[in-house]
Amino acid sequence: MDKPVPSTNPTKKVTYPDDKNLMDIAQYLKDAQGSHKRSIPPLEQWQPKHCGVMDLKVLANGEWWHGGQLIKRQPMIDLFATVLWKENDKFYLKTPVEMIEVEVEDEPLFVNQVDQVEINGRIYLQLGTTTQDLIVVDAEHPIFMREYKGELRPYVHVRFGINALIQRAAFLHLVEMGELDENPAGETVLSLKSGDLDLHLST
Known part of the structure; x- marks a missing residue:
């Protein structure tokens, strides 16, 4: 429960054959939500095809890392938090068309x-x-x-x-x-x- 301390690249940059582009997904979510206030989409109603794994990791101290880089844009983290999904003890970013596995050390x-x-x-x-x-x-x-x-x-x-x-x-x-x-x-x-x-x- 200690106060988060910035980590020194705790993730290795790994290239996955089906790794999704973080910015592409962020833009898709922004377009889908439009000007609406932040809300949690009806993820339980979506049945997308599982599209692979993203090099995205949420550390136990609260930091989000992608491609070996610390994500510093809080609005982007806020956006992705709205589409977090858990299934069979694995975590995903879920949209109507994609479900992409991400790594979470403890809870996101x-x-x-x-x-x-x-x-x-x-x-x-x-x-x-x-x-x-x-x-x-x-x-x-x-x-x-x-x-x-x-x-x-x-x-x-x-x-x-x-x-x-x-x-x-x-x-x-x-x-x-x-x-x-x-x-x-x-x-x-x-x-x-x-x-x-x-x-x-x-x-």
Whole structure:
């Protein structure tokens, strides 16, 4: 959960026979979305032919790399995040005509904002990602802990089987909102409430 530190080219430039051009896909998505506000397309309704693999990698620290180069254009990352798809434990960029496999070290989305919102008289936790997603924590979008390389890390389910890592600063904000206790096993447990959902996270 440490603050992302820029990596020194953690990817090797690999040429795939069917590698897709990143800019071509970006332009296609821009044209398809037109002037509409950011929204998640109905990916579950699309049945494109699987078109291969792209040399695109999302690191566990939140960096996106393509062709051995760090992607620094946040609007492009935001755009690709809207068409992320997960199937059989593999990640893809999915459009109506193409489904292109990409590499993801852990999860491709990252929570950096925590708020509380009132909905129908109940207080919910609302999490915001670096790619402009807003997730209201409920039974379908729970916060949970999972181990990654020997470290317990907090996540929230977002959509299509894809989760977002809750970054350190955001998680500390959640700690301030909740209550810390110790269970019989001596583990520290963070208790949170979002609407009618009670969460107990062993940290």
